[in-house]
């Protein structure tokens with residue numbers, strides 16, 4: 001899909017994306033909301049850390065369909081912005097996702113309060129009357145819960161009142177291009193690879209194996225806020241779209257039931273005509289505003305005539321796609337257990353499912369805003385949520401840990417906490433705000449929320465890192481106020497799934513109290529066993545943008561800058577992510593046991609077996625690089641294969657083939673500038689988290705040139721003899737030697753959909769007068785199967801994505817006229 005805009009000249013001075021402090025006012029001409037008036041920052045007391053974990057409302061599938069309405073609107077929330085006094089929050093206008101008629105989850109916790117002045121939709125959720133607060137605190141988007149095999153039928157509404165965001169309806173359409181903030185931004189950024197258009201919304205269903213186009217996991221569509229009537233009310237509402245969307249969803253279900261591989265709808269002619277004419281009318285009204293110089297309707301019209309899926313919508317769009325259930329030919333197990341009806345007719349389900357080469361993996365997935373140019377600000381505002389796809393994974397856990405229902409509302413897995421981590425904020429976090437670090441992690445919108453466990457109890461923690469930037473490094477548990485994990489560990493934990501894909505028996509069995517780097521976009525499911533001693537504990541974590549930052553300060557390697565050796569990264573410090581209260585009756589029986597490895601293996605789907613050598617049909621190399629240009633971070637270029645995102649296809653793959661990709665990171669801290677050793681600004685290496693949509697992948701080779709020997713600051717890889725114990729000697733003049741030494745097992749591999757690419761290392765030679773960049777890399781294998789179309793790979797540090805570190809992958813069917821006969 002091509003971007004329709006040429007590059008724009010930058011004109012009027014505007015700030016970056018969100019509602020920060022001291023904005024220029026210019027309400028969108030077609031909006032009748034009051035213009036937003038610049039105000040001095042209003043500081044208020046922050047909510048206390050250590051509150052009970054917030055219960056995130058849920059939209060839950062029924063009868064094989066996940067139906068619901070996701071509303072994008074604005075609110076004034078109390079946010080801590082990471083600078084100075086941690087008790088001081090600011091009232092900030094943010095955009096938020098709410099689930100219309102969402103219900104409270106079955107896991108224990110605090111109930112999101114209602115607040116004076118918060119105009120929730122009337123049906124929005126059963127907020128209990130609560131610790132009175134005059135302020136609205138953040139609530140993540142509703143947790144979506146469906147089951148493998150279900151059809152997703154979501155109505156997405158954008159009712160952002162743009163008066164509050166001053167010109168954030170796309171400046172590109174006004175011919176103004178990027179957002180601007182004083183002299184700092186956009187610097188050398190050029191449209192569309194810059195922050196812009198932050199009131200436009202869409203949804204990426206992160207971790208789904210489904211149709212990447214049309215009304216599936218399509219991140220190219222852009223939904224502008226609804227136009228408003230004379231009284232300021234949105235014209236596009238749940239009521240106004242109900243009739244055409246109901247008709248569309250019914251048609252969609254019929255079509256998707258014909259084949260599990262169906263990628264219907266294919267064109268706007270598959271929409272009810274009334275919806276197309278409504279959109280045409282709204283887009284033309286939007287375009288009729290004289291400030292809009294780049295009209296949207298002609299783009300959509302040209303795209304639909306060309307057979308492409310139109311890009312622009314006003315106020316609403318429907319999402320309809322299937323979470324396909326894989327059925328091995330010999331299997332007798334049902335994707336839907338008794339009592340949970342499938343949306344397909346049973347007679348055809350089995351036959352169709354055999355057509356799949358992979359299926360949807362059941363597990364902890366998520367969704368977030370993914371409109372290029374505003375992904376960072378929207379995700380930082382809180383436009384993220386968990387997407388839990390239940391299946392065989394839940395069934396084994398429920399059979400082992402459950403005491404009642406084995407599926408559905410009363411099942412054990414539904415009673416387990418969902419932990420949505422985010423770095424909430426209102427401006428893209430280009431670099432660290434202050435010496436103490438970046439925006440802090442919140443969990444379900446609060447700081448260091450409290451979970452309760454029985455002594456000895458095992459719980460399933462579904463951790464989703466929805467942050468736009470920081471990786472969550474999980475170190476271990478400790479008493480409150482401790483700064484390092486207790487040793488020996490006071491808790492036990494085993495990882496049972498990564499990125500929504502369960503471990504096989506062996507990987508699960510090998511997992512013993514692992515430390516984890518949960519990069520931006522990653523998920524980790526942990527079985528956590530509380531100590532038998534009641535008491536208060538904390539889970540310690542730190543923020544990391546590289547593996548280097550997870551090291552103790554004394555182990556960080558240095559580069560030989562003239563005054564003194566300069567560390568290649570600035571390590572973070574451990575702080576509580578969660579508090580855990582261990583109290584009550586000790587757990588007994590299975591509740592106090594880790595599920596046996598054999599049972600985990602039994603439920604491991606065969607389509608997730610390792611990608612064999614014989615399957616690999618092609619190899620590719622993809623290079624991520626951040627290049628500092630002149631001066632500070634705004635001038636840094638973030639590229640893939642040397643290019644910023646331009647909408648063109650970067651990689652082409654044949655449908656139903658497996659490939660092995662070498663994914664390189666050439667980003668380095670340290671080089672020679674004007675004859676002297678220099679660091680980057682800000683200093684520090686960056687392990688860009690590589691993400692690909694639609695299909696997960698396995699890591700078959702891993703090379704981190706900055707790796708140190710355990711417990712030391714000594715590099716594992718040396719480029720000058722002799723190599724000491726545990727070290728490997730590489731030849732700086734021969735790039736073919738720049739790879740890991742020793743062999744790693746190529747079996748029982750974990751599936752990922754985000755993996756941080758190890759940074760490059762500056763290797764200094766010739767008396768430190770020259771530096772050679774040795775890239776870090778991993779090799780991954782993925783099956784590009786079942787669905788054709790265009791989707792993206794990108795860095796999950798979203799400021800890098802918005803600024804260009806993204807490219808399009810196109811999966812094309814293999815068709816040829818050639819015959820061997």
Ligand SMILES: [Cu+2]
Nearest residue numbers: 688795797800
């Ligand atoms: Cu990046």
